[in-house]
Structures are given as structure tokens and as C-alpha cells.
Amino acid sequence: MSTSRVHAVVMAGGAGTRFWPASRERLPKQFLPLGSDPDESLLAATVRRINPLVPNDRVWIATGAHLREPTYVALPDVPKVNVLAEPIARNTAPCIGWATWAIAQTDPDAVIMVLPSDHFITDEPGFRSVIARALVPAAKGFLTTIGIVPTRPDTGYGYIELGEEIGNGDRRVARFVEKPNRQVAESYLAGGKHLWNAGMFFFTARAMKEAIATHLPELRESLDAVFAQGGGDDVVAKYFPTMPKISIDNGIMEKATNIAVVPGDFGWSDVGSWESAWELAHRDAQGNALPPGAIAIDSERNLVRDMGSAAGKRVFALVGVSDLVVVETDDAVLILPRSRAQDARMVVDQLKARGECKT
Amino acid sequence: MSTSRVHAVVMAGGAGTRFWPASRERLPKQFLPLGSDPDESLLAATVRRINPLVPNDRVWIATGAHLREPTYVALPDVPKVNVLAEPIARNTAPCIGWATWAIAQTDPDAVIMVLPSDHFITDEPGFRSVIARALVPAAKGFLTTIGIVPTRPDTGYGYIELGEEIGNGDRRVARFVEKPNRQVAESYLAGGKHLWNAGMFFFTARAMKEAIATHLPELRESLDAVFAQGGGDDVVAKYFPTMPKISIDNGIMEKATNIAVVPGDFGWSDVGSWESAWELAHRDAQGNALPPGAIAIDSERNLVRDMGSAAGKRVFALVGVSDLVVVETDDAVLILPRSRAQDARMVVDQLKARGECKT
Numbered sequence: 001m002s003t004s005r006v007h008a009v010v011m012a013g014g015a016g017t018r019f020w021p022a023s024r025e026r027l028p029k030q031f032l033p034l035g036s037d038p039d040e041s042l043l044a045a046t047v048r049r050i051n052p053l054v055p056n057d058r059v060w061i062a063t064g065a066h067l068r069e070p071t072y073v074a075l076p077d078v079p080k081v082n083v084l085a086e087p088i089a090r091n092t093a094p095c096i097g098w099a100t101w102a103i104a105q106t107d108p109d110a111v112i113m114v115l116p117s118d119h120f121i122t123d124e125p126g127f128r129s130v131i132a133r134a135l136v137p138a139a140k141g142f143l144t145t146i147g148i149v150p151t152r153p154d155t156g157y158g159y160i161e162l163g164e165e166i167g168n169g170d171r172r173v174a175r176f177v178e179k180p181n182r183q184v185a186e187s188y189l190a191g192g193k194h195l196w197n198a199g200m201f202f203f204t205a206r207a208m209k210e211a212i213a214t215h216l217p218e219l220r221e222s223l224d225a226v227f228a229q230g231g232g233d234d235v236v237a238k239y240f241p242t243m244p245k246i247s248i249d250n251g252i253m254e255k256a257t258n259i260a261v262v263p264g265d266f267g268w269s270d271v272g273s274w275e276s277a278w279e280l281a282h283r284d285a286q287g288n289a290l291p292p293g294a295i296a297i298d299s300e301r302n303l304v305r306d307m308g309s310a311a312g313k314r315v316f317a318l319v320g321v322s323d324l325v326v327v328e329t330d331d332a333v334l335i336l337p338r339s340r341a342q343d344a345r346m347v348v349d350q351l352k353a354r355g356e357c358k359t
Numbered sequence: 360m361s362t363s364r365v366h367a368v369v370m371a372g373g374a375g376t377r378f379w380p381a382s383r384e385r386l387p388k389q390f391l392p393l394g395s396d397p398d399e400s401l402l403a404a405t406v407r408r409i410n411p412l413v414p415n416d417r418v419w420i421a422t423g424a425h426l427r428e429p430t431y432v433a434l435p436d437v438p439k440v441n442v443l444a445e446p447i448a449r450n451t452a453p454c455i456g457w458a459t460w461a462i463a464q465t466d467p468d469a470v471i472m473v474l475p476s477d478h479f480i481t482d483e484p485g486f487r488s489v490i491a492r493a494l495v496p497a498a499k500g501f502l503t504t505i506g507i508v509p510t511r512p513d514t515g516y517g518y519i520e521l522g523e524e525i526g527n528g529d530r531r532v533a534r535f536v537e538k539p540n541r542q543v544a545e546s547y548l549a550g551g552k553h554l555w556n557a558g559m560f561f562f563t564a565r566a567m568k569e570a571i572a573t574h575l576p577e578l579r580e581s582l583d584a585v586f587a588q589g590g591g592d593d594v595v596a597k598y599f600p601t602m603p604k605i606s607i608d609n610g611i612m613e614k615a616t617n618i619a620v621v622p623g624d625f626g627w628s629d630v631g632s633w634e635s636a637w638e639l640a641h642r643d644a645q646g647n648a649l650p651p652g653a654i655a656i657d658s659e660r661n662l663v664r665d666m667g668s669a670a671g672k673r674v675f676a677l678v679g680v681s682d683l684v685v686v687e688t689d690d691a692v693l694i695l696p697r698s699r700a701q702d703a704r705m706v707v708d709q710l711k712a713r714g715e716c717k718t
Contacts, residue, residue, distance in 0.1 A: 021676070295709050297702070310689070315717055317380070317706040319695035324680070326694065330669070335685065335694070336678035343656070347676040350654050358674055 006135060007110050008054040009099040010046055011199070012063040012071060012117035013089055017348040017359070018273050018341075021332030022307045025359060030118035031070050032307070034277045042271065043074050043117045049124050050115070053131060060084060060103065061117075062095045087237040093251040094219060094243035096201070097212050101223045102231065104205035111139050112208065114201040114248075120280050122267025130264040131202075137170050138202035142260035143211060143253060145173070145202070147195025149265040153185035156272065158197040158249070160261050173259040176249060195263055198270070201248065207258070215255045219243055274325040275341035278303035291316055302326070303338065332358055365494060366469050367413040368458040369405055370558070371422040371430060371476035372448055376707040376718070377632050377700075380691035381666045384718060389477035390429050391666070393636045401630065402433050402476045408483050409474070412490060419443060419462065420476075421454045446596040452610040453578060453602035455560070456571050460582045461590065463564035470498050471567065473560040473607075479639050481626025489623040490561075496529050497561035501619035502570060502612060504532070504561070506554025508624040512544035515631065517556040517608070519620050532618040535608060554622055557629070560607065566617070574614045578602055633684040634700035637662035650675055661685070662697065691717050 016029045023029045030043040037045070047059055056075075061083045063071050068085045075083075084099055096114055103110045113131060121127045130146055138144040147160040158179055163172035176197060180188060188194035203211075213220045222239045229235045244251070253259055269276055278301075281289035287301035288294075292312065294304060299318040306314060308330040316326070325341055327334045334344060348359050375388045382388045389402040396404070406418055415434075420442045422430050427444040434442075443458055455473055462469045472490060480486045489505055497503040506519040517538055522531035535556060539547060547553035562570075572579045581598045588594045603610070612618055628635055637660075640648035646660035647653075651671070653663060658677040665673060667689040675685075684700055686693045693703060707718050 021674075295706055297705055297709070306692075314688075314690050314692055315380075315710070315715070316692045317694070319693075319702045319705060320699040321683070321694055321696060324694070326692075328692070329673075331673050333665075333673055333675045333685075333687070334678075335676070335680055335683070337680060340679040343678045346656055346678060347654050350656070351674070356674070 005058065005107055005110055006054055007058045007060060007103050007107065007112050008047075008050050009060045009062055009096065009103075009112060009114045010043070010117045011092065011095065011114060012043055012061050013067065013086065013095070014064075014118075016118075017345040019277075020344045020348045020359065021329045021334050022305065022327055026066060027070060028067070028118070029271065031067075031074055034118075034271050035120040035280050036282055038281075038305075041074050042120065043071075045120070046115060046117050047075055047078065049121060049127065050113075050131070053128055054113075057082070060099050062086070062099055064089060085233075087233075087240050090240060090243050090245050092248040093212075093216060093246045094222075094240065096208070096248050097216070097219050097223050097243075098226070098236070098240075100205050100208045100212070101227050104209060105227060105231065108205060110205045111135055112203055112205055113138075114199075116199045116270075118271060119198065120269045120271050120276075122269075124266075126266035127264070127268075130262060130266060133168070133170070134200075134202040134262040136168065137166065137260040137262070138204060138207075141204060141207050142166070142258050143201065143203045143207060143256055144170075144260040144262060145253065146198055146200045146264040147261045148198045148268050149263055150189050150194065150196050153182060153189045154196070155179055155182055155185050157270075159185075159188055159194040160197050162193045162195065162261065166260055170260050170262050173253075173261050176254050195261065196268075197249070198264070198268060201253075208252075211252050211256050216244060216246070216251050219251075273341040274303060274327065274336075274344060275338050277305075278325065278338055278341075288318075290318075294318070301338070364417065364466055364469055365413055366417045366419060366462050366466065366471050367406075367409050368419045368421055368455065368462075368471060368473045369402070369476045370451065370454065370473060371402055371420050372426065372445060372454070373423075373477075375477075376704040378636075379703045379707045379718065380688045380693050381664065381686055385425060386429060387426070387477070388630065390426075390433055393477075393630050394479040394639050395641055397640075397664075400433050401479065402430075404479070405474060405476050406434055406437065408480060408486065409472075409490070412487055413472075416441070419458050421445070421458055423448060444592075446592075446599050449599060449602050449604045451607040452571075452575060452605045453581075453599065455567070455607050456575075456578050456582050456602075457585070457595070457599075459564050459567045459571075460586050463568060464586060464590065467564060469564040470494055471562055471564055472497075473558075475558045475629075477630060478557065479628045479630050479635075481628075483625075485625035486623070486627075489621060489625060492527070492529070493559075493561045493621040495527065496525065496619040496621070497563060497566075500563060500566050501525070501617050502560065502562045502566060502615055503529075503619040503621060504612065505557055505559040505623040506620045507557045507627045508622055509548050509553065509555050512541060512548045513555070514538055514541055514544050516629075518544075518547055518553040519556050521552045521554070521620065525619060529619050529621050532612075532620045535613050554620065555627075556608070557623070557627060560612075567611075570611050570615050575603060575605070575610050578610075632700040633662060633686065633695075633703060634697050636664075637684065637697055637700075647677075649677075653677070660697070 065085045161174040163174035294316040297319045300322040304326040424444045520533040522533035653675040659681040663685040
């Protein structure tokens with residue numbers, strides 16, 4: 001690894017409905033301050049968190065063309081040329097393939113980490129230690145992933161089954177399993193052989209190029225063609241629609257044999273709903289996470305987020321209400337119990353059915 | 360009554376905290392659309408309701424100097440000279456006295472009705488019928504009031520005890536009683552001899568001038584002096600602070616003997632809290648009173664009022680919440696259960712304790 005350099009690819013595309021009205025098609029979750037710091041977006045936190053390991057000129061942002069501008073704004077210190085804006089979404093395999101080819105062009109010995117942009121991590125030094133550890137099997141040629149040590153029988157995540165040991169406590173992956181039912185999830189938790197798949201990958205550019213050539217030869221051909229023709233936006237726009245629409249999990253990780261997993265336990269959350277946002281937020285002694293200056297009388301465990309242009313200019317007053325989520329933007333207000341946080345998407349569905357543009 | 364003319368004095372001073380954040384010291388309740396029409400203030404409704412009986416040039420508005428401008432805005436068709444703006448509040452006796460002297464100056468045979476500006480009435484033709492009926496004993500020289508037929512043992516109102524009949528079903532007032540306790544209120548309701556005091560009064564200018572001369576001679580002296588010196592704002596400003604700070608009830612009605620009461624039953628509400636506002640509002644099949652375009656999923660009996668400058672531009676979405684009051688203005692948001700509507704004032708108290716100017 002002496003001459004290799006570590007690059008990071010932050011996956012920042014996608015569009016969510018779970019954080020409506022704060023998230024929109026043109027402002028997905030990663031651009032929102034949903035972690036503990038109400039002034040830092042999840043995307044900015046993702047980059048800041050790895051900066052001690054990877055300077056900004058080796059941070060690459062994979063996003064969609066419609067998110068190019070908000071990405072520049074969110075990450076003013078990342079070079080604009082490092083923002084890879086897909087003309088259309090083709091799932092993660094073409095996305096990671098493009099980033100791998102782009103990095104390899106100037107840095108063929110690169111070791112690459114791929115990270116989601118919309119997760120939250122409590123123990124940042126612990127996270128960096130696990131990254132450093134995952135880079136070791138990656139540098140040896142393993143396609144390496146971090147598996148999160150589960151804390152509950154969650155049925156919302158894919159799981160990674162641990163295989164044989166390959167040294168240093170790292171393991172081969174026996175198999176990837178889809179989201180289990182409750183009973184299976186409980187057996188996984190009890191058995192201690194399954195970790196959550198958090199979508200973090202570590203590999204050398206060489207290993208990923210080989211894996212794509214082996215398992216997704218069409219994708220390899222398209223990517224070779226893109227870079228044979230200079231790799232410019234116009235060439236990408238021409239070839240991207242021809243690439244297979246497949247995830248890196250289905251297309252590569254579940255097929256390749258040189259897959260390793262490193263366990264991680266650093267206070268991870270995929271920030272799946274307003275309920276998660278409440279859990280992560282700084283809360284007062286009554287369990288409330290409220291805008292500055294708010295008044296709460298006989299009110300507990302509420303999350304209030306004022307995310308419009310009037311933020312900071314309005315006093316929020318709660319009297320006798322508990323376990324509520326209140327989110328305000330310039331064009332929408334959402335009020336629901338924390339226990340129904342997932343149902344924010346029901347509102348988006350109704351708005352879409354109406355043909356309204358507030359989604 | 361052949362040469363007499365009917366004038367109306369609408370009492371529109373005061374400052375409330377029960378409708379915070381919509382009501383403020385400089386925008387009390389009567390300026391808010393708290394009745395069934397979200398576009399009509401209670402004050403405007405009060406004047407519109409009596410216009411079939413009293414044209415705008417005989418409508419007088421008694422208010423405070425700090426409310427002069429909002430009054431002009433709320434009632435563009437009432438002549439500005441008919442707005443009597445008190446330099447300081449001295450309770451209702453000086454207020455009604457001033458109005459009586461002012462009206463009598465040009466219309467000595469006037470019959471005057473005094474009405475609160477911040478009540479709501481469902482049956483407007485029924486209300487006008489009762490007014491017409493109350494004007495009869497008033498024209499005969501009785502200081503006449505309307506007593507609301509009680510529908511519940513309310514402990515929040517003063518009561519009027521019926522005395523001997525004086526013809527046409529009208530009665531003398533045996534006595535005025537202060538807000539009773541629950542047990543007494545229940546006996547009043549069962550007994551059928553008590554009506555709610557709704558603060559509506561009917562009298563000739565002559566009768567009121569006599570009553571004030573008899574029971575509040577200091578007030579008569581001040582008012583005579585004001586009008587001997589032309590009655591201008593500067594003269595009022597000089598004499599008003601010298602007038603006794605006393606209500607028309609305590610100062611006149613409870614002392615005079617020529618007091619009559621006419622029962623009224625026309626769907627009256629004093630609009631005492633956000634709970635009342637919900638009761639009066641147009642509600643959908645789920646019992647919700649929401650801004651246009653709102654989305655309510657599994658949500659019932661809520662009142663949502665968007666009273667800021669963004670009104671109409673935001674979609675409100677409720678999921679799984681019931682019996683809530685949500686009020687939004689440009690600088691404040693209030694959320695509380697309908698059952699705690701009275702506690703809006705607790706927020707005002709806290710804001711005042713902080714020295715904030717949002718009250």
C-alpha cells in the first residue's frame with residue numbers, strides 16, 4: 001500500500017419522502033441537518049468525518065445532475081471536478097463503477113471507500129478506526145464492507161452473515177441476506193453471526209475494475225468507452241443510459257468471492273425517519289428538541305424543526321402536548337406523533353395524487 | 360319614539376391574551392376572524408350584523424387610542440369621526456358616558472344600543488328581532504339589557520335575575536349577580552329565573568344622562584366640561600384621566616331602579632378561547648377546521664389557523680393527531696390540545712416574564 005492513496009466516494013443521489021416537508025425531490029435528506037448539529041447537513045458531516053483520513057481533493061461526490069448545485073453549496077471545499085453528477089439514476093453499480101474508473105485514471109493504485117451521505121455516526125473517532133481497519137483487507141484485494149453490530153432485531157436492514165476468519169478479526173462474507181422478518185431478525189440478533197449492511201464499501205480501484213469486468217461486463221464496456229472518449233459530461237450523458245440498472249450489492253458483492261467484512265460499532269443510524277431525527281437531536285431535560293427560545297409547558301419528548309426562511313424569528317409554544325413531530329418550511333407544515341413518523345410519506349402520496357408541486 | 364333615532368355604540372377596546380399568538384396588545388380579539396367566516400373579523404361582523412337596523416353613520420366605535428388605525432382598517436365604511444378613541448382606558452362607564460354625550464350633542468332624542476365587539480352570534484335575524492324588542496322598553500326610559508337564556512351552568516359569566524313583568528314578556532331586573540360557583544350556577548339553570556349578562560345595553564341618551572347625573576355625578580361633571588369645551592381630542596385627553604374608573608354594571612346598572620331585561624336566545628358566544636373558535640368554525644366531516652388545501656390523515660376535531668403573511672401559501676398536513684389547536688403567525692406558533700385552550704395565556708405570561716415583545 002506504500003504508493004496507494006485513499007479516496008472516498010460519497011453517494012449523494014436519491015430522493016426521499018420520509019423527511020417531507022424538509023426533504024424534497026430537489027433537496028433530499030442528505031442536504032438536511034438531521035443529525036445532532038442543527039446547522040450541519042448529513043452530507044457535510046459525512047465529509048467532515050472522514051477529512052482526517054481523506055483530504056477534500058480525494059473526496060468524490062456521486063450525485064444526480066439535478067443535485068449538482070446544492071452539492072456545490074453544501075461542500076464548498078470539495079473541488080467541483082470531483083462532483084460526479086449522473087445524467088440519470090442507474091442504481092449504485094454504474095455509479096461506483098464511474099467513480100472507480102474516474103479515480104483510477106489518475107491514481108491507478110487508489111484504495112477507495114464508498115460511503116452513504118445520509119447516515120449519522122455518534123462515535124466519529126471509533127468510525128475512523130474501523131475505516132482504517134477495513135482499508136487493510138481492501139488493500140489486499142478484498143472487496144470489503146463494514147457490518148454494523150446489531151442492537152435490535154431490526155427488519156428494515158439487509159444483513160451480512162459472517163464467514164471464515166481471514167485474520168485480524170476480519171471475516172469473509174458467507175452471504176448477504178435481504179431484510180428478514182421479525183422472527184428471523186431475532187434469531188440473527190441472538191446468534192451473533194449477522195451484521196447490518198450499512199452500504200459502506202472499501203476496495204482497490206484494481207479489484208473493483210476486475211470485479212466489474214467479471215460480473216458486469218457490459219458495464220465495463222460502457223465505462224471503458226466513456227474514458228476512451230475523454231470521460232467528459234457529454235460522453236457520460238451518452239453512455240450512462242446504456243448501463244445496467246443494478247445495485248453494487250446485487251451486481252458485485254453477492255457474486256464475488258473475495259468479499260470481507262469488518263464489524264463496526266460506532267453509534268450508527270441510517271436516520272430513517274423524523275423519529276430517528278428526534279433520537280439523534282440534542283434534547284432538553286424534558287426530552288424536547290425545540291428551536292431556540294421555544295416555550296414548552298407540560299410538554300415532553302417533542303421534535304420541532306423550523307426549516308423555513310423564518311427560522312429563528314418565531315417563538316414556538318407547546319402546552320400540554322407530548323411525543324409530537326412538528327416540521328415547518330416556507331410552504332408546508334407537518335404535525336404527527338413520533339410513533340407515526342414513517343407516515344410522512346402518506347402526505348407526499350396525497351400531494352402527488354393532487355398534482356401539487358410541494359413534494 | 361317618532362323623532363328619535365337609533366345609534367349603536369360598539370365597545371372595541373381591551374386587550375386579550377386568550378387568543379395569543381393571533382391576538383396581541385395592539386391587535387386584540389375583536390380584530391380577528393374568530394367566527395365562522397375566516398375572512399371577517401368579529402368587529403366587522405358586529406357592525407354588519409346591525410347594519411339592517413343602524414346605518415354606518417349612526418355606528419360609533421369606542422376604542423383605545425392605540426387601536427385607532429386598526430379600527431379604521433377594519434371598518435372602512437364607518438365615518439372616522441364616529442371612532443371615539445380613549446386616551447387611556449377607564450372601564451365602561453366613562454366610555455359609554457362619552458359616547459352618550461357625543462351622540463346627544465347632535466341627536467338629543469337618540470336611542471342608543473351598546474354592544475360588545477368581540478362576540479359571535481349564530482342567528483342574526485333572531486338577534487335583530489331581540490334588539491328591536493329591547494328598544495321598546497329602552498324608548499320608554501328603561502335602561503335595558505339583553506339576558507342570554509343559559510344553556511349550561513356556566514361559571515364564567517355574570518347572571519341577571521329576573522324581576523317583575525313590565526309587559527310584552529320583558530322584566531325588570533331583580534339584581535345582577537357576579538360569576539357564581541358551580542352549585543349556584545346549576546341552581547340558576549334549573550330555576551329558570553337567571554340569564555347570562557352579555558354586556559348589551561339599550562337606553563335613551565336622556566335616560567343615561569340622568570342615570571349618570573344621579574349615580575356618577577363626577578363623571579357627569581367631567582363629560583359636561585368636555586363638551587362645553589368643544590369635545591375635541593385634546594379636551595378628552597385632558598379630562599379622561601380624571602373620570603372614575605368604573606364599569607357601567609357597577610356604576611349604573613346595579614344602582615338604578617329603572618332597569619329592564621329582554622331574554623335572548625340567538626346562538627350567542629363570547630368567543631372565550633381557541634376552543635370556542637373551534638366550536639364556531641366551519642368544520643369538515645372529521646370535525647377539523649383547517650386552512651384550505653390542508654391534508655388530514657387519521658386526524659379529527661383539530662383547529663388550525665394560519666394567520667401570518669404566508670397564509671394560503673402553505674399546506675398543513677396532519678397525520679394521526681386529534682383535538683389539537685395550531686395557530687401560526689409570522690413570529691409565533693402555538694400548539695396545544697383543545698382541552699387546554701385557556702392556557703394560551705400561560706405562554707403570554709412566560710413571554711412577558713422574559714421581556715419578549717411578542718405579546
